[in-house]
Amino acid sequence: QAKKQGKDRYEIFEPAMQAVFQAGLRMEADLRRAVVRHEFELRYQPIVHLRTGEITGLEALVRWQHPERGIIPPLDFIPLAEETGMIVPIGEWVLREACRQAARWNEQREDGRPLSVSVNLSAVQLDQADLPEVVASALSNSGLPATSLVIELTESLLVDHRPSTLHQLEKIKSLGVRLAIDDFGTGYSSLAYLRRFPIDIIKIDKSFVDDVGDVPAAAALTLGIIQLGQALHLSTIAEGIEDAGQLSELTDGNCELGQGYYFAEPLNDVDMGELLFPSS
């Protein structure tokens, strides 16, 4: 009886498993083609000085323009790209393209301080011995000053760090590039990373910002992170600001910078250009 049930189960699940498996293979083949055919695009989300509203920087966020499926968001393909190593060429393209575009916009800005551009880095990229050279080459080819580039690291990247991670990060820092810790507060030992790694910027995770106006504990934690940043002479960027209430809480708490749909969604290069240089 049990054996029979087991067999039925097997017959029910096998086609479903196979479909999942085949969809995975298909996706992997598509992703390989995407790398060869350059099917990726960048969106840019403004990073704003909260008190003045001035745009001080941009975060580059990758999208996959799939020929049949349309725009695929990063969370739907970055994990596969990491597993297969394809994040290495994709990430290099993101870095070079973001530097090139930021350098171009900075050339057009006659007044005002240069914009910085932030690029998300995956752990797999950090394991590549030549990453510091790739970063240096992206800077020199684009003409973007190193001080205008920010590399964003997630806590998950730092949690499973290899002995080489610190060395790699120090090499990148020595170019003059700044390092940000992304999604701060969501990992297991955020505070330990601040001591161990040469971080310049804390990005307060959206989950804190979401509740900052109405949940006292979220407000207390957010203010605590901002004060921690100040004590360590780090910049703080609040992620995912969606309304005026959150903005005023963060401004009152002396958070320096922020980004979120309240200011702008991630924009393509044309729309971002229009925002930076109205009617030009």
Ligand code: C2E
């Ligand atoms: P992240 O680096 O924390 O980026 C912030 C995400 O929050 C972006 O999602 C952005 O579109 C979204 N966001 C910004 N403001 C708001 C808001 O007010 N409300 C809401 N609901 N969302 C907001 P996106 O573009 O889908 O990217 C998701 C994640 O994918 C990023 O999180 C980052 O971890 C990863 N990612 C994106 N681009 C790259 C890349 O080039 N390389 C790597 N390795 N990872 C990337």
Ligand code: MG
């Ligand atoms: Mg980020």
Ligand code: MG
């Ligand atoms: Mg984040």
Ligand code: MG
């Ligand atoms: Mg995130």
